[in-house]
Amino acid sequence: MGQQEQVATSLAGAVSEGVSASLASVDAELARRYPGDPGTRQPVHTVYVPGDAHTADTLRSWGDRALAALDEHAPDAASLAAVLGLPDELAGPVHDRVRAKLEREPVEDLRIDFEDGYGGHTDADEDRDAARAARLVAEAYENGTAAPYMGIRMKCMEAAVRDRGIRTLDVFLTGLMEAGGLPDGLVLTLPKVTYPEQVAAMVRLLEEFEKARGLRPGRIGFEIQIETSQAILGADGTATVARMIDAAGGRATGLHYGTFDYSACLGVSAAHQASDHPAADHAKAVMQVAAAGTGVRVSDGSTNVLPVGSTENVHNAWRLHYGLTRRALARAYYQGWDMHPGHLPTRYAAVFAFYREGYEQAAARLAAYVGHAGGEVMDEPATAKALSSYLLRGVDCGALDAAEVARLTGLTRADLDRFAAPRRGDLTATAPQ
Numbered sequence: 001m002g003q004q005e006q007v008a009t010s011l012a013g014a015v016s017e018g019v020s021a022s023l024a025s026v027d028a029e030l031a032r033r034y035p036g037d038p039g040t041r042q043p044v045h046t047v048y049v050p051g052d053a054h055t056a057d058t059l060r061s062w063g064d065r066a067l068a069a070l071d072e073h074a075p076d077a078a079s080l081a082a083v084l085g086l087p088d089e090l091a092g093p094v095h096d097r098v099r100a101k102l103e104r105e106p107v108e109d110l111r112i113d114f115e116d117g118y119g120g121h122t123d124a125d126e127d128r129d130a131a132r133a134a135r136l137v138a139e140a141y142e143n144g145t146a147a148p149y150m151g152i153r154m155k156c157m158e159a160a161v162r163d164r165g166i167r168t169l170d171v172f173l174t175g176l177m178e179a180g181g182l183p184d185g186l187v188l189t190l191p192k193v194t195y196p197e198q199v200a201a202m203v204r205l206l207e208e209f210e211k212a213r214g215l216r217p218g219r220i221g222f223e224i225q226i227e228t229s230q231a232i233l234g235a236d237g238t239a240t241v242a243r244m245i246d247a248a249g250g251r252a253t254g255l256h257y258g259t260f261d262y263s264a265c266l267g268v269s270a271a272h273q274a275s276d277h278p279a280a281d282h283a284k285a286v287m288q289v290a291a292a293g294t295g296v297r298v299s300d301g302s303t304n305v306l307p308v309g310s311t312e313n314v315h316n317a318w319r320l321h322y323g324l325t326r327r328a329l330a331r332a333y334y335q336g337w338d339m340h341p342g343h344l345p346t347r348y349a350a351v352f353a354f355y356r357e358g359y360e361q362a363a364a365r366l367a368a369y370v371g372h373a374g375g376e377v378m379d380e381p382a383t384a385k386a387l388s389s390y391l392l393r394g395v396d397c398g399a400l401d402a403a404e405v406a407r408l409t410g411l412t413r414a415d416l417d418r419f420a421a422p423r424r425g426d427l428t429a430t431a432p433q
Contacts, residue, residue: 034293039421050117051129052148063106109149134175141183153185157198186220187248196247227258234344259301300328302337325350355394363408388419
């Protein structure tokens with residue numbers, strides 16, 4: 001044993017107390033603005049269906065059409081691997097899991113669209129379709145056929161369509177309440193947001209609805225769709241999107257990038273409007289930094305190149321979509337939009353390959369961290385958080401099985417949840433020994 005060290009200090013206890021008192025307001029502000037990830041499942045995509053086209057069998061129809069495309073254009077693991085460049089060891093597991101996903105849960109997040117995808121309708125038409133959307137969503141949750149997340153995209157807060165958007169929102173939410181209440185998976189999307197005041201107006205609407213229906217304050221959240229340059233950089237030079245999150249007062253659940261509206265706003269020609277354009281990368285990077293730590297999640301946009309027609313055309317579209325999805329995942333954009341059933345096979349192939357190719361290494365690193373066993377990489381608590389989040393995302397979407405993750409890490413789901421979403425200032429948690 002070494003010599004016992006003498007511990008001496010020079011500062012009076014009152015000094016520490018005074019510092020803490022001076023930072024009390026900062027502590028409270030950090031807790032309010034940056035609560036961290038909510039710890040809930042994030043869908044890997046959002047599917048948009050026009051309000052007049054949505055039916056009770058939309059989800060199953062998308063899954064069946066996606067399966068038919070897979071059977072026609074990549075009926076086995078080898079053919080899918082050849083199209084997408086999957087390594088041999090991933091080909092079988094990815095193909096099998098894609099098929100199983102399309103049979104079991106083809107859509108993770110459905111947005112019934114009353115904005116760009118819904119046009120040329122009278123007010124009576126939109127009233128009817130909004131009421132029908134509420135009924136179908138309520139029935140889906142009641143009979144167990146719902147996607148994990150479902151909701152509507154209303155019209156924006158610009159003057160020309162504001163009243164119509166407010167009415168559609170009211171009809172939809174009222175219909176859900178009359179059918180038994182708001183489902184846990186309810187998601188609302190506010191498009192074409194340009195000013196924080198438009199977000200504040202949405203907050204006011206939801207506050208008034210909660211009061212009218214006796215709901216707890218803050219029950220209803222919403223996504224903010226980023227489709228204009230002013231949403232990224234305001235006239236005063238500030239990052240408007242950060243001010244939008246603040247204006248939402250804790251109700252913002254996501255920031256969704258609108259590939260084509262945003263690109264057009266910047267004057268990008270139609271042939272170059274894509275989610276990997278430098279303008280898109282800049283916008284999403286600003287969104288990502290503004291949202292970090294706030295509990296607001298960022299979603300990538302979509303591709304408008306549809307996998308239809310000849311097998312050659314489908315394969316080309318699949319390679320494009322697969323590449324864009326993998327690119328987004330590497331940049332920590334874990335959600336995107338899918339515009340056609342034919343996009344589902346490559347959405348899930350990209351997601352499943354992303355998690356399956358790295359889960360063994362991630363599990364080993366996390367297990368070594370928990371067991372203080374060292375290894376080839378010296379990980380820090382923040383990295384343990386990232387490793388846990390990676391594994392949990394893989395389990396939630398079906399890329400990984402909970403049992404195989406538990407076997408490799410020695411951790412339960414509760415342990416992983418605790419690592420992935422620690423309390424602010426506490427990144428030193430370890431799993432039970």
